[in-house]
Amino acid sequence: xxxxxxxxxxxxxxxxxxxxIKIKSLISHKMESGQRKGKDGNLIxxxxxxxxxxxxxxxxxxxxxxDPAISTNPYFQFDAKVPGSGEFVFTWxxxxxxxxxxxxxxxxx
Amino acid sequence: MKNTSKLVSALxxxxxxxxxxxxxxxxxxxxxxxxxxxxxxVAAPAHMENIxxxxxxxxxxxxxxxxxxxxxFENPGFVGVENAMVSWAKVEGDAGESCQxxxxxxxxxxxxxxxxxRWNEAAGEVRTLEMQVNDCRVTRMSAEEWGYTxxxxxxxxALISSVSRGMPVNVAIDGPAQATWEHxxxxxxxxxxxxxxxxxxxxxxxxxxxxxxDHLSQGQINGFPTYRLKNTKLNxxxxxxxxxxxxxxxxxxxxxxxxxxxLELYVASRGNGLSVEGPSVRN
Numbered sequence: 001x002x003x004x005x006x007x008x009x010x011x012x013x014x015x016x017x018x019x020x021i022k023i024k025s026l027i028s029h030k031m032e033s034g035q036r037k038g039k040d041g042n043l044i045x046x047x048x049x050x051x052x053x054x055x056x057x058x059x060x061x062x063x064x065x066x067d068p069a070i071s072t073n074p075y076f077q078f079d080a081k082v083p084g085s086g087e088f089v090f091t092w093x094x095x096x097x098x099x100x101x102x103x104x105x106x107x108x109x
Numbered sequence: 110m111k112n113t114s115k116l117v118s119a120l121x122x123x124x125x126x127x128x129x130x131x132x133x134x135x136x137x138x139x140x141x142x143x144x145x146x147x148x149x150x151v152a153a154p155a156h157m158e159n160i161x162x163x164x165x166x167x168x169x170x171x172x173x174x175x176x177x178x179x180x181x182f183e184n185p186g187f188v189g190v191e192n193a194m195v196s197w198a199k200v201e202g203d204a205g206e207s208c209q210x211x212x213x214x215x216x217x218x219x220x221x222x223x224x225x226x227r228w229n230e231a232a233g234e235v236r237t238l239e240m241q242v243n244d245c246r247v248t249r250m251s252a253e254e255w256g257y258t259x260x261x262x263x264x265x266x267a268l269i270s271s272v273s274r275g276m277p278v279n280v281a282i283d284g285p286a287q288a289t290w291e292h293x294x295x296x297x298x299x300x301x302x303x304x305x306x307x308x309x310x311x312x313x314x315x316x317x318x319x320x321x322x323d324h325l326s327q328g329q330i331n332g333f334p335t336y337r338l339k340n341t342k343l344n345x346x347x348x349x350x351x352x353x354x355x356x357x358x359x360x361x362x363x364x365x366x367x368x369x370x371x372l373e374l375y376v377a378s379r380g381n382g383l384s385v386e387g388p389s390v391r392n
Contacts, residue, residue, distance in 0.1 A: 004192075006188060006191065006192075008182065008188075008191075010182045024182050024183070026182065026183070026185070026188075028185070028188040030341075071341070072185075072341040073185045073188065073341065075183060
């Protein structure tokens with residue numbers, strides 16, 4: 001697996017059902033594009049996160065396809081409407097097959 | 110027109126700074142997490158002869174870059190801080206100690222970043238924070254030194270700086286540190302390299318101008334270690350000095366050398382009064 005990968009997410013702890021909340025996510029990842037050459041003159045193999053998703057109670061909130069032009073430590077910020085209490089599950093898919101997840105619950109009683 | 114005097118002075122400033130574009134620092138105010146207010150503009154300390162007002166490098170950056178530093182979540186320097194928290198608690202070396210076993214919570218080091226580099230009486234020398242960290246690692250932990258500008262060192266410095274954020278930089282330049290400070294000042298004004306440039310040629314004489322795509326700041330180091338968007342990592346002060354000296358096409362001093370320690374003390378003293386910002390975000 002790529003080294004030093006660490007997901008971080010920020011979701012408000014509390015909200016009212018029907019509220020639109022701001023969600024922030026950042027994952028530390030070098031996002032090697034596959035187009036750079038190393039010191040030995042050979043191409044450094046591509047190693048990026050190619051997909052990012054966020055789900056809430058089994059329902060897809062956002063599903064992002066990512067390409068090599070995205071820079072190091074990809075950061076996503078988006079708004080979501082919360083229907084009620086539940087858990088946001090965030091998933092990042094690495095080129096090498098690794099999957100990183102993080103989850104945050106929200107109290108919207 | 111309400112608030113006339115304020116508006117007039119703002120307009121006057123705008124007129125002064127609008128031509129040519131990006132002539133000086135902007136007027137933005139730095140709040141981090143809406144909690145910590147940073148001093149990014151303050152009267153220069155008495156020892157500075159050619160500059161009246163200090164500006165943090167943050168004020169010379171674009172709004173987009175500025176915004177990244179205003180929220181710890183967005184600030185990628187905090188990935189380094191989180192990694193350093195793991196090192197902080199990790200027992201390394203033969204003595205069975207960690208940073209935590211002596212210092213407890215990292216909050217106990219609040220204020221430390223603001224006064225370094227500093228004279229160490231027992232050692233009889235001016236010490237940077239990097240030297241102090243390595244001294245702890247060797248004499249207290251019996252662990253291996255970290256490289257002076259290495260990743261783990263930059264991360265640890267970011268952690269130690271982060272608890273002092275918002276406090277004014279206040280390094281001592283008198284007493285036993287004075288000789289080192291004088292040496293640093295001499296280096297600051299000494300031209301080096303094929304381009305024959307001193308630190309002052311860019312950061313005093315040409316401050317606010319563009320060198321190609323770069324907007325020249327005062328070269329303050331209150332925000333170090335700094336996460337740079339160009340190399341996507343935390344950068345230490347000496348690594349930055351090395352980059353600057355190299356850009357004059359000179360053979361550089363080594364990070365951790367007596368010359369860079371003296372220069373760090375002098376440059377830090379030029380920021381006395383600005384807030385500790387590390388880990389900051391620059392381009």
